[in-house]
Amino acid sequence: MDGLSFVIADTEETLEAVERLAYEIWNEHFPSIIGQAQVDYMLEKFSSLAAMQNFQKEGYMFYIMKSESHHLGYFSYKLEKKMLILSKLYVHADHRGKGIARETMKFMGAIAKKEGKLTVRLTVNRDNLGSIQAYEKMGFEKISEVVMDIGGGFVMDDFVMSVAIDKLISFTK
Template sequence: MVVPELHLVQSETDARQLSGLAREIWTEHYTSLIGAEQVTYMLDRYQSAEQIWQDIQSCHVTYVWLDCGTDMAAYMAYSDKTGYGDCFLSKLYVKKAYRGQGLAKTLLDHLVARCRRDKKQSIWLTVNKHNTGSIEAYKKLGFSCVDAIVTDIGGGFVMDDYVLRREVEQ
């Protein structure tokens, strides 16, 4: 197995490549959970190259990805948005061919190290209530459920999620 290499999204080209990866992962994984129409809506609204680059330029969101050889295999986005914790893990997605190989843990380890450095006490995220595989993976990574929320995202769609949180050991 190739050792994954972590990269920071730093250019519009990186954002375009990441958007392509998001489209691949979301279409494969989320269509059965939320339907093709909502997948397309959310990709266009939250995962377009333009939106990713705007998030980065605003200095509020950090995007990183993992390469496995020449293949972009997984990515994560996080911010200092408070709510249920100090650091919001807004995105953590792994390409189907790479699931079960520890890439989510590699990304999370990077985030935990950053949180320790910045004295953040906890990480929180939202996950679709029907995304049982991801919920179990997050629990194995130390997260626990702290709430259930429904968020109107426009376009006639909602996100029906659990809120998960993990404390950061200092």
């Protein structure tokens, strides 16, 4: 996508922009998948300003995907021993299907390769079919399933997906 840039969210102001994006995107996309009560719970627990500031202390990086003056979405990752853990990748509904996720993966693949990581790993809700298909098109494969209690009476029922850095980079060129 022309004009796409990635802006690191490392200030209170930019993290608040991520928080606003999260609330908008999640409330548009996820109620039909996990229900509004779980959306509300997960936004507070994982995407509030305070939650993101705590995640930053654990090594997570947050970015805004931007085109000119529009915020298109956001993503977050953490570098671990041999992999880049993609924690969040959310594109605003108005901008899905335009190659933004692919360009974001190219960006993260370059970071992972530079840092000597071998794979990119993520979790995705097993009922989030559009995202699963998009990840599979980029070379990700389902490697396991996980059901995680996240508190509040809710669970995350996810596939764990992974792709080798070299495969991801060759795909996204």
